[in-house]
Amino acid sequence: MILSHIVAVSENEVIGKDNTLLWHISEDLAYFKKRTTGKILIMGRKTYESFKKPLPQRFHIVISRSFKESDIPNVKFVTSLSEAYAYAEKLTLTEEWPEEVMIIGGGEIYKQSLPDVDFIYITRIPGVYEGDTFYSLKIPSEFMIAYSQFSEATPGLRYEIWSKAQQDS
Secondary structure, three states: OEEEEEEEEEOOOEEEEOOEOOOOOHHHHHHHHHHHOOOEEEEEHHHHHHOOOOOOOOEEEEEOOOOOOOOOOOEEEEOOHHHHHHHHHHHHOOOOOOOEEEEOOOHHHHHHHHHHOOEEEEEEEOOOOOOOEEOOOOOOOOEEEEEEEEOOOOOOOEEEEEEEOOOOO
């Protein structure tokens, strides 16, 4: 299983406020859709609730302190990050879901999962925003930038992909 963060973050490390995005950039939303469609998503309960309904063609593993049964297709509630990993691993062993699992927030889930991820997809949003949720994580030294590209359509918008360096054995 490959674990990846995907996050859009402002210049001052804000990722949201009051459980909502602070920007609406169609290009970035299309990038998120392209990177996550057909994959398993791990997220916190507030992130899940911010969608209003499950995202199509994705499996949602939702971490919540209080366990809930879900009768919604492609939605599973769990009570811990380790339980989310175990369930995602089980799903990736089927032919229905690919090996890459996307962690999509919120701030605490990103923080707890950072030591476990193999890739970090960051959209750098131009501007400073007032928020209450941050991605102020220092990218670990074992990561290297594998890709960086400025948007041609949105001035200042930049996409980065960070990859964990392969260890020689």
